[in-house]
Amino acid sequence: MIESKKGTVQRVRLEPAQQLELENIQRRHFLRAGLTVGAMSMLTGCNLQDGDQVDKVLWAMSRWNDRVQAWLFSGQKLAPTFSRAQITTPFPFNAFYSQDDIPEVDLASYSLAVSGRVRNKAPWTLESLRNLPLRSDITRLICVEGWSAIGQWGGVPLKSFLERIGADTTAKFVGFKCADHYYSSLDMPTALHPQTLLALDYGDVALPPEYGYPLRVRVPTKLGFKNPKHVVEIFVSNDNPGGYWEDQGYNWFSGI
Numbered sequence: 001m002i003e004s005k006k007g008t009v010q011r012v013r014l015e016p017a018q019q020l021e022l023e024n025i026q027r028r029h030f031l032r033a034g035l036t037v038g039a040m041s042m043l044t045g046c047n048l049q050d051g052d053q054v055d056k057v058l059w060a061m062s063r064w065n066d067r068v069q070a071w072l073f074s075g076q077k078l079a080p081t082f083s084r085a086q087i088t089t090p091f092p093f094n095a096f097y098s099q100d101d102i103p104e105v106d107l108a109s110y111s112l113a114v115s116g117r118v119r120n121k122a123p124w125t126l127e128s129l130r131n132l133p134l135r136s137d138i139t140r141l142i143c144v145e146g147w148s149a150i151g152q153w154g155g156v157p158l159k160s161f162l163e164r165i166g167a168d169t170t171a172k173f174v175g176f177k178c179a180d181h182y183y184s185s186l187d188m189p190t191a192l193h194p195q196t197l198l199a200l201d202y203g204d205v206a207l208p209p210e211y212g213y214p215l216r217v218r219v220p221t222k223l224g225f226k227n228p229k230h231v232v233e234i235f236v237s238n239d240n241p242g243g244y245w246e247d248q249g250y251n252w253f254s255g256i
């Protein structure tokens with residue numbers, strides 16, 4: 001176990017190839033961020049003593065960077081999949097709090113709320129979700145904190161769900177609100193990606209509490225923090241809903 005800014009997380013030892021992959025991803029993110037602070041100040045003429053100004057420019061650059069990344073993202077390229085034998089056991093738990101504080105979601109009163117740019121705003125029970133076409137993939141979850149792990153998630157492709165609720169798929173964003181007040185959001189092409197799931201199962205069983213019971217979003221083309229657990233509301237919007245870590249400076253797009 002190690003202490004991190006997000007609380008106590010389990011450390012999974014990476015194989016050299018995985019370590020290299022993670023470093024490459026981090027390097028790519030760094031390169032995408034592009035300009036040095038010096039170059040930035042010359043470009044913008046902004047005085048680096050003025051924290052607010054610098055902040056504004058950095059945020060503008062980050063948003064621009066998101067748009068370039070979204071533009072480069074094909075929307076259909078599949079994330080790698082793995083065999084059952086490659087699954088990481090036990091799968092690590094991570095959240096902005098420790099394992100003792102995992103929210104207890106009461107199934108009897110649970111429903112998934114739907115709002116924003118959608119035709120049908122009726123809430124969904126877990127049972128009605130399970131009646132939609134299901135899909136399962138064995139994929140790798142990569143956390144910015146420097147660990148990755150392979151697991152199997154099953155559930156409803158978010159695309160099928162968005163179609164069923166009559167979502168405006170020309171809108172730019174899909175946002176998620178969670179029972180623990182975590183939140184995150186995806187660009188529409190990623191929301192419609194075939195491997196993006198409203199996951200109900202981990203392996204062959206219903207998602208256990210630590211992995212996001214009763215419903216989590218599983219997005220193998222994004223870093224771990226864009227995989228919200230304990231989701232209680234989904235909404236479609238043209239305004240960027242941001243996210244818990246995204247709003248603290250982590251890159252919003254965070255594709256891998």
Ligand SMILES: Nc1nc2c(c(=O)[nH]1)N[C@H]1C(S)=C(S)[C@@H](COP(=O)(O)O)O[C@H]1N2
Pocket residue numbers: 091092093094095096097141142143144178179180182183210211212224225226227228229230
């Ligand atoms: N509701 C909620 N979802 C969350 C988080 C959280 O704190 N709360 N943490 C995120 C982060 S940073 C990671 S790496 C993954 C970890 O998922 P896991 O616990 O299944 O490994 O969940 C993401 N989804």
Ligand SMILES: [Mo]
Pocket residue numbers: 094142143144145224225
């Ligand atoms: Mo993470």
